[in-house]
Amino acid sequence: MKKTHTKSEGILSRIAFFMTPIDGRYEDLLKGNKKLNIIKDLTAGLIVAMVAIPLAMGFAMASGLRPEQGIVGGAVAGLLGALFGGSKYQVYGPTAAFIPVIGGLMATYNHSFLILVSILAGTLLMICGVGKFGRIVALVPHSIVVGFTIGISIVIAFSQLGEIFGFKEKIGYGLLQQIQKTMLYLPDANWFAFALALITFALCKTLIRFSAFIPAPLIALGVGWLVSSTLWKSNGLILIKDKYGAIPTDFLVITTPQLPAMTASVVFDLVYYVLAIFIVAAIESLLCSRMADRLANNTGIPYNPNKELWGQGMVNIITPLFNGFPHTGALARTAVNIKVGAVSPLAGIAKFTFKLLMAAFLATYLEQVPMACIGGILLYVANGMVKRKEIREVLESKNPCHILLMIYTAAAVPLWGFMPAVLTAIVIFVIMVLLGWVKKPLLQDIPVPAQTPAKRIMETV
Incomplete structure (x- = not known):
């Protein structure tokens, strides 16, 4: 009985810690x-807000949703993640990995069903x-993760x-169908759109090399808007x-989950x-x-995977209710x-404020951006997801099993779907x-940073 009581106290103390927004993750803010x-x-x-706006719009539209759903959802997710997440540095928002999942769901169901699914998945994550x-x-x-990333990049590009x-x-959706339809419609292609997509891709790829302070995707959108409203105004862009009508600036839109009539097919899709x-x-x-911890050379409190x-x-759970959709950490x-x-x-809390303010101010201009620019930005995202270093690490492992796993996953994701x-x-x-x-992976194989008393608090709860 005493053991059960102690266990329940441990769970309650863990939940209390998880619900504490101000924790050890702010330690570096108070130094110096x-x-x-x-x-x-x-x-x-x-x-980050300037970088995130065009990406959020693109991910939302590629998932079968409206552009403002990406803007609002990314802002709300960024705030919640900064307050209750387990990392000092992580930025939260819509990500490329969700595109085939959400896109597949939206092809059959509606946004209310997506909200229900996201709430259930969020509950499972909290548990x-x-x-x-x-x-x-x-x-x-790692080989499966690398293969999965390559597969998602192929899905996004196509x-x-x-x-x-x-x-x-x-x-439509599905790699083979997309190739077939592209070949069918290619004689009717708008080559001005194609050129603008390539210009957008090149701008994103080039500007980011000069400085991380340059919001390359937002600048690329600005160039696309300028070209489409002047030089190429009459070229059918x-x-x-x-495609979506005006982008509203009323961001406080609450949507609720809804379960369709239950059939065996619906139950299967829900799970x-x-x-x-x-x-x-x-x-x-x-x-x-x-x-993030590696990139920042974090020597303080490490990220807490459970938090x-x-x-x-x-x-x-909360983001979809604000007319949003599932979000996660954005690499x-x-x-x-x-x-x-x-x-x-x-920084994540600031991103929430700046993103909504800029979106409200820029909404009239954002809705005038050519869809070809969105395609170019997502092509840039897909290109950036494929890391040669990670592929080389798998290949240099000289383990044919892991090489096979990487190749298999990379091919299976676009051909058969994520799950x-x-x-x-x-x-x-x-x-x-x-x-x-x-080799069988063991929990003790996963490196854990050396612990100070403060670090042990974050690790144990």
């Missing part, structure tokens, strides 16, 4: 020049955080062929407002999409948190956040482990 640190965080929040399952997610082998070539018809969102959110957020899962759960925006000097979650690809890859990996072909 406090005013300068605050300025660093505010500057980082502003830069896993309380149950201290954060480090277990790290058992997924999903934007319609925007890049300026097609008026939809090319499809604008965001042509499928809940698990898909749960897996993507858990893996990507924890990988992003781990990457991160709790925070992800809150993000995916590229987190990297920008660190490179421009963020030292604490205050079948990842689950079968994990099953194959487990079989390889049981046969002794690859």
